[in-house]
Amino acid sequence: MSSVDGERLATWLEDLGLADHLAEAGLPTFARDAEGRAVWSEPDRVEELDRALRSQGDEPEHAVPVGLVLLRRQARLRAELLASDTFSYETLAEVRRTSVDATRYAVHKAAQQHALLLVPVDERVVVPAFQLTPSGEVRAELAPVLEPLLAAGMDPWRAWAWLTQPAALTLGHAPEQAVTDPDLADLVVRAAEALAARLHR
Template structure:
């Protein structure tokens, strides 16, 4: 059986497998599939009922995933691609140094309860970037000095971003990766240079304005 002659359930599954996007279906609340032994064909399941997808449901899913672009046969499920990219970025960020309450308490020489209170107070005052993961709350280490306190040089950079309600993951990424607004400089590093510090703060304000301008 050629790919063109395969049933829609199989064509759809193979397409997503080729794009390495099957892992994003559950996160998107979409139907998922498994390869049913012994023939290995894809069996799709409705996430709400747990029942196999009907033919019309498969067709609806196919249209939904291919609605971006003018050529459905060559379309890419943009939403799933963006979700996969975001998931990879979060994995990269979590692979960089960060501290939980316990580890930060040890660095500061304080109790865990006192550290938790101080972290939430600083976050509420837009002085500290705090990121909630599925398992715990983490404090990215780039913004801390050797004693576990907030870096003073980042105050004018963090404040506008956090006050604007910028997504913490996006803020973490922008601060620690080359930024287009800075000609490829990494904000948290560039702010250490007296000649670049004002530019970094200005870029943070501009980015914050973009965040608040969004509906």
């Protein structure tokens, strides 16, 4: 593929906001040199990359690389989730008014019993705050929702998103909020159980 085509592909990906997600998808990447030209990590794969990214839909010229769009959406959602309230062992220990060691033990015990969602972030673990009471204990009404999802081995990030994002099923409320409504609580529990059953298949 000519350098002009490589430049066109790079510009197209930048315009779509997808250039930063190439490496995560295991695809060739590019960087801009001092003159602003795209320099590809694997120039011999650029033509193959172009075909792969345009393989969705009936009009290749206007196709959108769905896989990269999903990666971008996932990255944006993760950033939103991390911007919400979370606890570390240390901050949760302060809320619970106990030692860090005791808190770490209690947190991991609850996680092993599928009663508490822990999410790995880089080299640490965070406890999403939505599932806790002001005193730092697990919300009782969330227990029957968390248990099937965690027991099924649902990806922690996916579980966090499912529990905290508005859903049509729960009339535009996040499941973790809807479960406090007596008219919606059973629906949320059944939805969690159904999702967990699909994960087992």
